[in-house]
Amino acid sequence: MSTNIAYVDPDALIDYAAAIFEKSGLRAEDAKVVGEDLVIANLRGLDSHGVSRIPMYLERLRKGVVKAQPDITFEKKAGAVGLVDGGDGMGFLAAHRAMDEAITLADESGIGMVGVRRSTHYGMGALYVLQAMRRGYISFAWTNSSPAIPVHGGRTTFLGAAPFAAGIPGGSEAPYVLDMAMTVIARGKIRLAAQHGLPIAEGLALDGDGAPTTDAKKAFEGVCLPFGGVKGSALSMLMDLMCGALTGANYGGQVKSLYFDHSEPQNVGHMMIAIRPNLFMPGDDFAARMDDFVQRAKACPKAQNFDEILMPGEPEERTTSKRSISGVPITAHVLAELKHESDQLGIRAIKASDMPFAAA
Incomplete structure (x- = not known):
């Protein structure tokens, strides 16, 4: 096993994450959702x-x-359209609720669209x-950020980096699952590189003065570049x-920084759309196609x-x-940060017994 990477049992990691969020005030069932996600x-x-x-x-919760423990509500706005108010809670919870409601609407109408406001980063x-x-x-x-x-x-x-995700189920072959940010590289990856003192490739970001940089720290404090330019x-x-603009959430540069701004809730907006695949033909025929x-x-x-x-x-x-x-590879840096949080909350940190795997 690498001295810098531990390979952690996924179930143990879920239990740990759920425990740390429950200790931080989330309802047990909500903490489990966030941990699993x-x-x-x-x-x-x-x-x-x-x-x-x-x-x-955890810093944002503190x-x-x-x-x-937000009060997440749903209001039907039209035949196949609804709105979720995330109550300034964890974005995971509001987004899952919105997709559930979109599916319910699609059961009735063939398609369902649910906007979300007063949410936060949804992972x-x-x-x-x-x-x-x-x-x-x-x-x-969809989400803004x-x-x-x-x-x-x-x-x-x-x-924002504003990731776009789409999914189309199939039959026995692989489904279509797209998840991409509008940056050349996810901003979170630049953050990880900055944490570990690693450089980034050219063409990914500008520093605070608008100059190209390969310094991950300067890039994280500057701007990411969008993929494909315009x-x-x-x-x-x-x-x-x-x-944002459509749902009543923040927009146009108003969404507060996830990392640097703790002055008020982010008020992130999402949009969930669900579509029945049997709208135009029997479901089995669509799966075969x-x-x-x-x-x-x-x-x-x-x-x-390409192979x-x-x-x-x-x-x-x-x-x-x-x-x-x-097992899930976790760097020593991340393990140290998690141990610090565990110590503050007085819960069991990740132990050697959670790492029964060798490097793959």
Whole structure:
């Protein structure tokens, strides 16, 4: 086992995360949801959105800008449209509620759309399309976020990384699971690089003076660059307008920084859309068409240096399968931060017995 990385049993990690959030004031069932969501991100290889974020979430709970036990409400606005008020609680809880309500609306109308306001950071966007996929639904999960990238032509932060997630279930072949931020690289990955003193590649970010940088710390304090230049900037703008301006949440640079601003709640906005896959044909026929699409896509001639063609989401599923056996890799830095939080709360920290795995 690497001296810098521990491989932790996923179930033990979920129990630990749930315990630390329950001790911090969340209801037991809500703490379990948040713990599971964070570890699912780790299992899928998105460590930037996993348990490394626990100290940041706890700080926001301690400062009172996130409510431990929010009153989350739902109001139907039209035939297939509703609005969730997240009550300034953990974004995971408001987003799951919104997707549940969108699915209920889609049961009745074929499609359901639910906006969310007064929420906060909701973690990995794939969580909510996977939630819908388990129920057999096509789905979209959108969110705005605190300023991280400039508008096209600007040099200061204005738009959020604003991840876009989509899921389309199939039959026996791999489903379509997209989860992408509007930055060239997720801001959380730059944060992890800064924590470990690692450089980042060129073309990912600008420092506070608007100059290109490979220094992760300067990049995290500066601006991330949108993927595809003007295209990424325009898509982030779309997420901000649909999730913020439309729902009544903050927008246009108003969303408070997740890391640096504890002056008031973030008031993040989300948008969840669920669609019944049997709207235009029997569900089995659609599943067969999805399988046919995947088979035809994978049969395309491969470019140089590619051994196979994968569907969006397939690499993450493979990582989940691997880490479920080999354990979730947690760096010594993150373990130390988690131990500090455990000590403050007086709960059991991650122990050697939680790390029965060797490096894979």
